[in-house]
Amino acid sequence: MTLVTTCAVLLRSFPYSETSRVLHFYTESLGAVGVMARGVRTGSSKSGSGLDVFAEGTLTLHVKSTRELQTLRDFAATRPRRALGNDVRSFGAASVLAEVVLKHAGEEANPPLFAALSAGLDRLSDASPDRVIATLLREGWCLVSTLGYRPVAELCVECDSAPGDALTRFDFSAGGIRCADCSRVEVGPRLGPRARSQLAALLHNGDLPEVERPRAHLRLLGDFVSYHLSGGRPLSSLEVLATLLDDPSTAPGGGADA
Numbered sequence: 001m002t003l004v005t006t007c008a009v010l011l012r013s014f015p016y017s018e019t020s021r022v023l024h025f026y027t028e029s030l031g032a033v034g035v036m037a038r039g040v041r042t043g044s045s046k047s048g049s050g051l052d053v054f055a056e057g058t059l060t061l062h063v064k065s066t067r068e069l070q071t072l073r074d075f076a077a078t079r080p081r082r083a084l085g086n087d088v089r090s091f092g093a094a095s096v097l098a099e100v101v102l103k104h105a106g107e108e109a110n111p112p113l114f115a116a117l118s119a120g121l122d123r124l125s126d127a128s129p130d131r132v133i134a135t136l137l138r139e140g141w142c143l144v145s146t147l148g149y150r151p152v153a154e155l156c157v158e159c160d161s162a163p164g165d166a167l168t169r170f171d172f173s174a175g176g177i178r179c180a181d182c183s184r185v186e187v188g189p190r191l192g193p194r195a196r197s198q199l200a201a202l203l204h205n206g207d208l209p210e211v212e213r214p215r216a217h218l219r220l221l222g223d224f225v226s227y228h229l230s231g232g233r234p235l236s237s238l239e240v241l242a243t244l245l246d247d248p249s250t251a252p253g254g255g256a257d258a
């Protein structure tokens with residue numbers, strides 16, 4: 001058994017018994033880790049334990065490689081991010097980032113992914129209510145890119161032409177857009193010039209764009225993650241978040257063709 005101290009973000013927490021919780025952390029030096037925390041009151045929001053979901057801090061734990069759940073010794077929160085717990089959409093958005101990381105990240109360290117997750121949660125925590133979804137989209141695509149799946153939004157993946165004002169389709173298997181000449185009907189959702197320029201802006205570090213059809217953008221991100229990162233399974237946190245939005249662009253197959 002080894003005592004390990006690492007930076008960590010608490011991504012999930014659920015009760016195991018009256019006095020214990022199972023905690024899922026993403027850590028800088030161990031990747032994803034499940035931890036048994038004994039002697040923690042469950043169901044107490046004002047426990048003062050610092051063990052709030054999305055809190056980041058210094059985690060010390062007893063690690064035994066043959067064990068599924070490690071043993072918590074201490075967690076000292078340095079970034080409690082309580083704002084995320086005070087707003088249901090912010091919490092839902094942060095849950096999407098958590099699910100992307102937990103679905104894909106293994107037990108090996110990935111410091112760039114840890115940094116991207118940490119920065120993403122900070123930005124969500126600081127986002128004004130009307131910018132939560134655009135912030136989530138940017139940070140979600142950032143996680144996807146950090147995991148090696150940055151999509152191509154400006155040039156056709158087949159012929160490298162710039163589509164200008166033309167309609168394109170998003171090809172999940174190729175990881176980017178196809179111009180009309182290179183599109184087959186069944187290849188993926190439609191992506192018009194405005195949705196495409198919003199996606200391109202989300203993928204860069206400039207000002208956050210106005211996202212005109214947030215549900216369609218969230219569906220594109222979710223379908224991309226399902227295709228490349230989660231073995232075809234949808235992100236349940238994204239389905240929950242979608243129920244909190246009031247955006248009419250919900251028709252299946254409608255695509256982000258604004």
Ligand SMILES: [Zn+2]
Nearest residue numbers: 156159179182
């Ligand atoms: Zn083309």
